[in-house]
Ligand SMILES: Nc1ncnc2c1ncn2[C@@H]1O[C@H](COP(=O)(O)OP(=O)(O)OP(=O)(O)O)[C@@H](O)[C@H]1O
């Protein structure tokens with residue numbers, strides 16, 4: 363069993379985040395918290411705004427984005443030397459000062475996080491020295507230790523090698539070493555394993571989570587893999603068309619989703635019991651184009667429970683039980699086995 367998130371206090375708060383491009387809005391009023399030490403999974407179909415949210419929340423909004431709302435990285439208790447800073451908002455700090463120090467990104471493409479022209483150990487040592495006043499020799503030792511900690515064999519020799527001498531899996535390990543070497547408070551990983559085969563994917567994810575837990579860092583994990591969410595995350599944020607569909611503790615959301623959209627996503631998971639010849643349900647249709655959003659709930663055209671109200675009135679997130687929120691006018695009407703709704707709808711099409 364995975365351990366409970368150690369401290370329930372909020373590390374990062376995102377409030378009414380809005381990100382738009384010339385082509386249309388990508389994030390449309392999103393609020394959520396990341397708590398210290400937790401693994402928060404962010405899921406949703408392609409184009410939901412997961413990557414834009416993840417990057418904007420770290421103060422790395424894509425070029426051409428217009429950004430509104432607030433993102434605050436909270437301080438540690440008084441006297442511990444870390445103050446609250448805004449990553450998005452009117453008093454926005456220079457976020458580059460935080461990167462690799464209090465917050466770090468593990469990108470999908472490991473090569474983009476490593477310079478091709480310097481040995482990996484030098485890059486790790488430089489990252490250490492940019493934050494801590496240690497000698498070159500000490501920084502090199504820390505770099506080798508960091509490579510050992512991510513399971514790179516013969517770390518002292520590999521520290522002198524360039525990234526092209528590393529295999530895909532080893533590069534991803536090196537990037538995890540880079541992201542965690544300065545013990546950040548928050549690591550954001552955007553589909554960090556999609557380039558790897560299935561077996562290696564599980565190893566790297568386990569490693570990423572172990573390194574974050576060892577560093578006391580919270581991890582925001584953007585992923586399409588619901589099995590990974592079920593097995594590794596503490597809480598989940600389900601996004602649809604730039605908004606929150608639902609959020610809450612993984613065990614509760616997976617056992618009994620509130621939002622029809624979540625139910626549809628989960629319905630496509632391989633069942634724990636055989637479906638006796640029935641085909642797997644999936645959500646019919648596709649997400650809306652962001653320049654042609656309907657006035658109400660963006661999921662309404664695909665939702666088996668949608669009513670006229672859903673088509674005209676945007677549902678705001680509301681708190682349900684305990685730690686859970688949902689943005690759906692009809693969440694109380696969701697049946698106990700919502701997968702059936704999608705099975706029927708899929709076979710009717
Ligand atoms: N740099 C950009 N310029 C213009 N539009 C962008 C840019 N980046 C993202 N978008 C648009 O913003 C929307 C959200 O994109 P985003 O990459 O966040 O989706 P995602 O949920 O990460 O999808 P995926 O699962 O495919 O990675 C999409 O419509 C996308 O086309």
Ligand SMILES: [Mg+2]
Pocket residue numbers: 412413414552
């Ligand atoms: Mg993405």
